Amino acid sequence: MPIAYLLLGSNLGDRTATLQAAVAELGRTAGPITAASGLYETAAWGLTEQPAFLNQALEVQTSLSPAQLLAACLAAEQHAGRQRLVRWGSRTLDVDILLYDDLVLDTPTLQLPHPRLPERRFALLPLAEIAANAVHPGLGCTVAELLAECSDELAVT
Numbered sequence: 001m002p003i004a005y006l007l008l009g010s011n012l013g014d015r016t017a018t019l020q021a022a023v024a025e026l027g028r029t030a031g032p033i034t035a036a037s038g039l040y041e042t043a044a045w046g047l048t049e050q051p052a053f054l055n056q057a058l059e060v061q062t063s064l065s066p067a068q069l070l071a072a073c074l075a076a077e078q079h080a081g082r083q084r085l086v087r088w089g090s091r092t093l094d095v096d097i098l099l100y101d102d103l104v105l106d107t108p109t110l111q112l113p114h115p116r117l118p119e120r121r122f123a124l125l126p127l128a129e130i131a132a133n134a135v136h137p138g139l140g141c142t143v144a145e146l147l148a149e150c151s152d153e154l155a156v157t
């Protein structure tokens with residue numbers, strides 16, 4: 001069964017409760033959550049003038065296709081009350097698919113692995129906690145190697 005790695009992020013409202021509810025929902029809709037990182041509080045990447053994020057990485061054993069998994073992630077965002085107001089702006093919940101097995105996909109709606117994973121320490125840090133030896137299928141290096149090489153200066157608050 002395919003293994004997917006997701007990154008959950010929240011910087012509005014009760015961030016911890018939002019992430020807990022999203023983990024429960026994704027466990028029902030996407031498949032069994034076989035690993036979960038701790039919660040990492042990090043300064044906002046992108047539009048920096050916004051509240052700090054809580055991020056968490058999940059390992060999911062899924063029978064969903066990439067497109068179906070994306071739909072489950074978007075549904076979890078909507079159930080958390082996400083309004084897409086400003087690109088890279090604050091949000092109650094963001095669920096990104098970081099890796100899906102060794103799939104490399106580039107469609108208008110979904111790029112795999114996540115195109116900005118190598119430059120986002122806020123994603124690499126929780127992912128490395130649960131999947132340090134997972135290999136990035138496009139780059140051929142491990143998550144631990146990506147983290148070691150990531151130049152993003154993360155302010156872990």
Ligand SMILES: Nc1nc2nc(S)n(CCO)c2c(=O)[nH]1
Binds near residue numbers: 055
């Ligand atoms: N630290 C941090 N910064 C972010 N900027 C964006 S956009 N996002 C949403 C994920 O794309 C985040 C995030 O999850 N964490």
